[in-house]
Amino acid sequence: MIRRAFIGLGRPKLPYSPVADKGAGSVLQVPQPARAIFFVDQPYKDRAGLAIKEGDEVKRGEPIAPFADSKSYALSSVSGVISSIEPYTGARGQKMTAVTVEAKGDAWGPGPGSTPTLEAGLKYLENCAGGLSLARVADGKINSLLVMGVEKDLLSTAVGQVVSEKASSIKKGVDALKKMTGAQKAFIVVPPGLAKIAEGCGCEVKVLNAPYPAGIDRLVLASLFSVTVPAGKSPEDVGFLVVPAESAAAVGEAFSTGRVPDEKVVTLIGKDASAKPLNFRVRIGTPVADVLKLGNVTVNNSDRVILGGPMRGKAVYSLKMPIEPDTDAILVQAADDLPEIADNSCINCGECVRACPARIQVNMLARFLENAHYEEAAARYDLLSCVECGLCSFVCTAKIPIFQYITLGKHELARLGAEA
Amino acid sequence: MNGEKKLVVSHAPFWHDGRSIAARNYNTMLAALPAALMGLWIFGGHALGVLSLCIGTAMAWELLLNKIMKRPVSIGNGSAALTGMLLGMVLPASAPVWMVIVATFVAVVLGMVIYGGLGGNPFSPVILALAVLGVSWPLYFNYNYMLQTYDTGFAMAYPLAQLKAFGPGAVTQFSVADFLMGKQSGGIGATFGLGLIAGGLYLIVRGFIRWEISFSFLAGVLVTAWLFNASDSSAYAGPAIHLLSGYTLIGAFFLATDDSSSPVNFIPMLIYGAGAGILTVLIRNIGMYVDGVVLAILLMNVANPLIDAIRPKALGKVVNNA
Known part of the structure; x- marks a missing residue:
C-alpha cells in the first residue's frame, strides 16, 4: 500500500507500473479451465425467454446469446456444454445473466471471416478480450479511434505487456476498426517506455507521462486532445471510440486468422x-x-x-x-x-477537492450523497463529472467511502431516470 | 459455497493513504505544544491549571454529550482535546475555574456538538467561545487587569491595549525580539511568536493546515497595518506589533485554519484569509475592541459558505448560456 509521505504538500503521487521484461517469454500460460463462466449484460427474466438451454454445445470463440429477444452475447472461450444459466448481479447492481460452460474438447466455432465490417464486429467482437464496445458505432459519429495503451489502474502491467508484444496485431486491428467505424484518424496513448514500440501500431502515438489517474479515458481526452466529454456523456458522443489496446490486437487477430482470440x-x-x-x-x-x-x-x-x-x-x-x-x-x-472505512462525517479538510482530477467539490458532493439527495448532487455538485478514479476515498481523512457513495449515487440516478 | 474461503468484499478503492482525523488533531496539538510550554514557563502553575482544566473539561463535555445523545464516544479522535488546548492557550493565566468551564461548554457544546459534532460546526469552536466570553465578560479578557499580579521580569502592559489607549508612541518600548521570544503579555499560549510560527510551519509542511489561509491572513494584516501606518504614522502603529502581538499568530496558524469553518478552494481560501486579516486590523485600528482577531475570523466563518461557492468548473460541466 502506498502511504502518505511525511511532507504533505501537493497531490498524492501514484505512478503507473511499467512493464519490466517485455516480450512474450515472460508471460505464463494458464491451462484451459474445466469450467468457465461468462456474463451476458442482459437481465435474466424467466426460462421462457431463453433461446439456449442446459446441454447445448458451444465452441471456442462462439457467441452465446441466451435470449430470444436480445442480441446480447458473451464470447465462449472454451468448447463444451452449457451447464447452467442463472441470474447474476454485478458488483454495482447490474442485472446480468451468468452462463456456465463445462469444457470438453478444443474445437473452434465460426469466426468473423476476413472482411472487416461493422456487422461482423457486432456479431463476433463485442466484449472481446479487453472489453471492446461497438454498440455506439452505428450512431455514425465516430471520427477517431483512441487506442488505450496505458494501464487502467495501478500495479497492473497487462496492457503494457500487450502493447509490447502485439504491436503488429494492434496495427491490423486499427486498420480493421477504421474500416468498420469509418474513423479517419487513430491515436494510441502509451506511457513513455512504450513510445518506440507503439510506433509500429499504425496510429499517431501520444505519450502520456503522468501519474495515476491521468490514464483514464476522459482525462486523456482532456489533457492530450483538449476534448471535453460533457458530464453524463461518453467519449463516443464527441467522436472518439475508446479501444483498449488488447481489443485492438484481438480485432486484428480475429480478421487475420478468422478466430476471435x-x-x-x-x-x-x-x-x-x-x-x-x-x-x-x-x-x-x-x-x-x-x-x-x-x-x-x-x-x-x-x-x-x-x-x-x-x-x-x-x-x-x-x-x-x-x-x-x-x-x-x-x-x-x-x-x-485492509484499510479501515468509517462512518465519520466529513470534517471538510479539503483533501478530496485537491485530489480530484475532475475538479468536483467532493466535500459538498459527499454530503448530498450521504443524505440520498442524488438529483441535487448531480445538478449542483457535478456527480456525473466523476471519472471514477477513487482518489477521493484514498485521501479521505475521515475514511469516508466517498467513491462508493458516488457509485451508489450514479446507480440510483440511472434508476430514477429509467423509472421517470 | 461449501468449503470455500470467506472473503472480505467492499467497494474500491482498496488502498488508503493512512491519514486519519486523530493523527491530524494530535499533530496539531504537537505543533501547538512549544507555544503552550513557553506559556507555562512564563506564567507558572496557574497557567498549567487553566490549560489542563480546559483540555479536561472540553473532553468531559463531549463525553457527556455523547452519552446523553446516545452517540458513539468520539473523544478518542482528539478534536475535543485540541479545542480545549487551543482555548486554554488564548485565555489569561489567571482565568477563574468557572470561566474555563463556561468557555469549554460554549466551544464544545454550542460550537460543535449541537451542529452534529466535528465537521458540522459553522464557526471555529475556539473563536466562538472567545467571542461569546469576550462580549459577556470583557473584564476577564483585559490582560492588563488579569495579569497585574504577575512579575515576569519584562514589561507586562498588554501591547494592543497600550496601542488602543495611548497610540503608537506608547508601544515603542516593545521589541520584535521580545515578541518572538514570548516576552509580552497575552494569552497563555499566544505570546511565544517563534513557537507559533514553528508550529504553523510544521502543520503546513505536513499538510495538516492549508497554507493559503495562514499566509493570506498574515498578508492581510501586514498590508492593512502598513497602509494605516503609511497614511498616519502618529496615529497608527506599524505592521510588526499587529503581526506579533495579540492573537494574530495563533489565529493565523491554529484558529482561522479550523477545517470545518474555512473554505477548501484556492481563491476562496485567499479571500477568507485576507478578509480576516484586513478585518483584524480594521477592528484594532478603528473599531472599539482591543484585539480584532476573534471577531474578524468569526465574521469570515459566517461568510465561508458564500465564499467557497467560488469554485473551478468541473470536468465536462456544460453551462447553458440561455
Whole structure:
C-alpha cells in the first residue's frame, strides 16, 4: 500500500507500473479451465425467454446469446456444454445473466471471416478480450479511434505487456476498426517506455507521462486532445471510440486468422508487496482460483481478492468468479492489510477537492450523497463529472467511502431516470 | 459455497493513504505544544491549571454529550482535546475555574456538538467561545487587569491595549525580539511568536493546515497595518506589533485554519484569509475592541459558505448560456 509521505504538500503521487521484461517469454500460460463462466449484460427474466438451454454445445470463440429477444452475447472461450444459466448481479447492481460452460474438447466455432465490417464486429467482437464496445458505432459519429495503451489502474502491467508484444496485431486491428467505424484518424496513448514500440501500431502515438489517474479515458481526452466529454456523456458522443489496446490486437487477430482470440493477459499481484507481479495469459471465463493456483498465491479467510487494481477494481466474494474480458489484474490483500472505512462525517479538510482530477467539490458532493439527495448532487455538485478514479476515498481523512457513495449515487440516478 | 474461503468484499478503492482525523488533531496539538510550554514557563502553575482544566473539561463535555445523545464516544479522535488546548492557550493565566468551564461548554457544546459534532460546526469552536466570553465578560479578557499580579521580569502592559489607549508612541518600548521570544503579555499560549510560527510551519509542511489561509491572513494584516501606518504614522502603529502581538499568530496558524469553518478552494481560501486579516486590523485600528482577531475570523466563518461557492468548473460541466 502506498502511504502518505511525511511532507504533505501537493497531490498524492501514484505512478503507473511499467512493464519490466517485455516480450512474450515472460508471460505464463494458464491451462484451459474445466469450467468457465461468462456474463451476458442482459437481465435474466424467466426460462421462457431463453433461446439456449442446459446441454447445448458451444465452441471456442462462439457467441452465446441466451435470449430470444436480445442480441446480447458473451464470447465462449472454451468448447463444451452449457451447464447452467442463472441470474447474476454485478458488483454495482447490474442485472446480468451468468452462463456456465463445462469444457470438453478444443474445437473452434465460426469466426468473423476476413472482411472487416461493422456487422461482423457486432456479431463476433463485442466484449472481446479487453472489453471492446461497438454498440455506439452505428450512431455514425465516430471520427477517431483512441487506442488505450496505458494501464487502467495501478500495479497492473497487462496492457503494457500487450502493447509490447502485439504491436503488429494492434496495427491490423486499427486498420480493421477504421474500416468498420469509418474513423479517419487513430491515436494510441502509451506511457513513455512504450513510445518506440507503439510506433509500429499504425496510429499517431501520444505519450502520456503522468501519474495515476491521468490514464483514464476522459482525462486523456482532456489533457492530450483538449476534448471535453460533457458530464453524463461518453467519449463516443464527441467522436472518439475508446479501444483498449488488447481489443485492438484481438480485432486484428480475429480478421487475420478468422478466430476471435479468447485469451487475455492478466497481472497477478500477491500479498507480498515486494514480490514482482507476474503476467498470465488466461482464457476469459477462467475462475480466479486457477490463476491464483498457478501463481502460488494462497488465500485465507478474511482476505480480499480484487479483479482490477487497488483503486478501481472490484472485490469478489468467491474464487469461482471468472476473469472477465476487461479484467487486467488480480490483486490479493491479506486480512491484516485492509484499510479501515468509517462512518465519520466529513470534517471538510479539503483533501478530496485537491485530489480530484475532475475538479468536483467532493466535500459538498459527499454530503448530498450521504443524505440520498442524488438529483441535487448531480445538478449542483457535478456527480456525473466523476471519472471514477477513487482518489477521493484514498485521501479521505475521515475514511469516508466517498467513491462508493458516488457509485451508489450514479446507480440510483440511472434508476430514477429509467423509472421517470 | 461449501468449503470455500470467506472473503472480505467492499467497494474500491482498496488502498488508503493512512491519514486519519486523530493523527491530524494530535499533530496539531504537537505543533501547538512549544507555544503552550513557553506559556507555562512564563506564567507558572496557574497557567498549567487553566490549560489542563480546559483540555479536561472540553473532553468531559463531549463525553457527556455523547452519552446523553446516545452517540458513539468520539473523544478518542482528539478534536475535543485540541479545542480545549487551543482555548486554554488564548485565555489569561489567571482565568477563574468557572470561566474555563463556561468557555469549554460554549466551544464544545454550542460550537460543535449541537451542529452534529466535528465537521458540522459553522464557526471555529475556539473563536466562538472567545467571542461569546469576550462580549459577556470583557473584564476577564483585559490582560492588563488579569495579569497585574504577575512579575515576569519584562514589561507586562498588554501591547494592543497600550496601542488602543495611548497610540503608537506608547508601544515603542516593545521589541520584535521580545515578541518572538514570548516576552509580552497575552494569552497563555499566544505570546511565544517563534513557537507559533514553528508550529504553523510544521502543520503546513505536513499538510495538516492549508497554507493559503495562514499566509493570506498574515498578508492581510501586514498590508492593512502598513497602509494605516503609511497614511498616519502618529496615529497608527506599524505592521510588526499587529503581526506579533495579540492573537494574530495563533489565529493565523491554529484558529482561522479550523477545517470545518474555512473554505477548501484556492481563491476562496485567499479571500477568507485576507478578509480576516484586513478585518483584524480594521477592528484594532478603528473599531472599539482591543484585539480584532476573534471577531474578524468569526465574521469570515459566517461568510465561508458564500465564499467557497467560488469554485473551478468541473470536468465536462456544460453551462447553458440561455
